[in-house]
Amino acid sequence: MNCPECDAILNIPDDASVGEIISCPDCGADFEISKKEGSNVELKQAETVGEDWGE
């Protein structure tokens, strides 16, 4: 599928799961896999790093 931001081709591994982050190799935008049924994948904008993120 294509990057919703810059239209570059996104390479989504077959074993990728819902919740994983996909980064566009061209524009660097991050997307979260919100739905995955077979080869049908839906993406949403990934959250940006928050003040409280970490260990």
Next chain:
Amino acid sequence: MSKVCIVFDRLRTEEKMLQKEAYNLGHDTLMLDAKITQVNTDSKKEDFDLGDVVLERCVSYFRGLHFTASLEFMDIPVLNKFEVANICGNKMFMTLLLKKNNIPTPKTYFSFSSESAAENLDKVGFPLVIKPVIGSWGRGVMPLKDKDAMEAVFEIRDITDSPHDRIYYLQELIQRPPRDIRVITAGDEPIAAMYRKSSGGFKTNIALGADPEICEITKEMEDMAVKASKAMGGGILGIDMMEDDERGLVVHEVNNTVEFKGLARVAQRNIPKEMIEFALKHVRK
């Protein structure tokens, strides 16, 4: 066969490793995205099929903490417990508890306004290290080496003025080799450790490019890690220590949702496997 629920908000390598090891041990897993889960005051344990134990693994501290509160409200066993997560997520609470339990920790000064923090620095002298009470990966951690640096940092804090910016946590700068030690514990037992070598600056966070190197757990490290884990309330923790040139080991941080993918590649023991085994043992007690 048991069932382990892994709560996440961003599926990282660690969560997938935990899922894989649970599967390899013959257990079912459920991956639950906290961002799309709804709970209310009438929610009951039976409304959710979360298995025997929940591992809370959110990257957002506040999301994970509040999610844990809702799980404990329904009497669903979760690791780490709310109280442990609450303390470890706040550097001031954690430092106070370490000291209260006589665990060697760097001397730390607390002030509750920039004026008061500046006054304290005038008394104590430079350098001190300023750390945000909430946050991770070394962000916002800065050595204040002189008055100019202090004024710049304090001015920015006064402008942003988020609730946590009003809490000034200033710590002595430890004289040590350019590395620290991370010990991962499960149920008060150290399972693996690494040196985190600075990549140039004074910070040693892996997230900032520090070099991980396997570390043999000495008796002193083990004792210190066990004490720190017990002081926090146990569970699955990442205990950070520095080698003070004069005092020996000092514990400067205990992490609640510990990241381990780097260490897992070189550790002798299987970290995610040990975590799953501990979690299930913990609920069977």
